Amino acid sequence: MATSLKNLSDYDPAKVPSAEDMRIAVVVSEWNEQITNALAQGAVDTLIRHGIKEENILLKYVPGSFELTAGGRMIADHCPDIDAVICLGCVIKGDTPHFDYVCQGVTQGITELNLQYDIPFIFGVLTTDNLQQSLDRAGGIHGNKGDEAAITAIKMVQFNMDLQ
Numbered sequence: 001m002a003t004s005l006k007n008l009s010d011y012d013p014a015k016v017p018s019a020e021d022m023r024i025a026v027v028v029s030e031w032n033e034q035i036t037n038a039l040a041q042g043a044v045d046t047l048i049r050h051g052i053k054e055e056n057i058l059l060k061y062v063p064g065s066f067e068l069t070a071g072g073r074m075i076a077d078h079c080p081d082i083d084a085v086i087c088l089g090c091v092i093k094g095d096t097p098h099f100d101y102v103c104q105g106v107t108q109g110i111t112e113l114n115l116q117y118d119i120p121f122i123f124g125v126l127t128t129d130n131l132q133q134s135l136d137r138a139g140g141i142h143g144n145k146g147d148e149a150a151i152t153a154i155k156m157v158q159f160n161m162d163l164q
């Protein structure tokens with residue numbers, strides 16, 4: 001379903017577990033920081049809204065979306081108490097095929113982290129044709145991808161906890 005048909009910030013709160021006992025990292029790309037800072041704010045606000053303690057949010061920044069994979073892995077390797085890693089970025093198409101390689105790289109990278117580690121890595125990366133599409137998905141008419149990523153993280157952490 002296209003995002004235009006489903007607002008990224010719409011969800012049923014009754015279906016979201018409490019994040020009170022969770023410890024979640026948020027890794028944010030500095031590229032397109034106007035967008036990624038809005039994504040990060042949405043994610044943090046949503047996590048807090050669902051009960052996480054502020055001291056249990058680890059907020060870290062990497063240069064670009066391509067580095068989200070390395071940042072996520074480093075957190076998983078050095079912070080064993082982290083229950084999930086939310087990866088937030090914004091890749092906007094330019095004049096060259098570089099967009100394709102960055103998007104492919106971060107997508108494959110985060111996918112592989114999910115296969116290699118026993119915690120969820122959430123793909124909160126906007127891949128858009130232009131700035132307006134990004135603005136629309138970072139708190140604009142289509143909601144905030146950061147909200148969606150936070151809800152996904154909470155649900156996946158609870159999914160994992162229920163199996164322990």
Ligand SMILES: Nc1c(NC[C@H](O)[C@H](O)[C@H](O)CO)[nH]c(=O)[nH]c1=O
Nearest residue numbers: 029031063064065066089090091092
């Ligand atoms: N053009 C965008 C980039 N490019 C930078 C890469 O992510 C990476 O940091 C660089 O290739 C060095 O490894 N990154 C974004 O997040 N968004 C873009 O639009």
Ligand SMILES: CC(=O)[C@@H](O)COP(=O)(O)O
Nearest residue numbers: 092093094095096098099
């Ligand atoms: C996603 C990118 O790396 C891209 O924005 C860079 O722009 P360009 O392809 O014009 O170099």
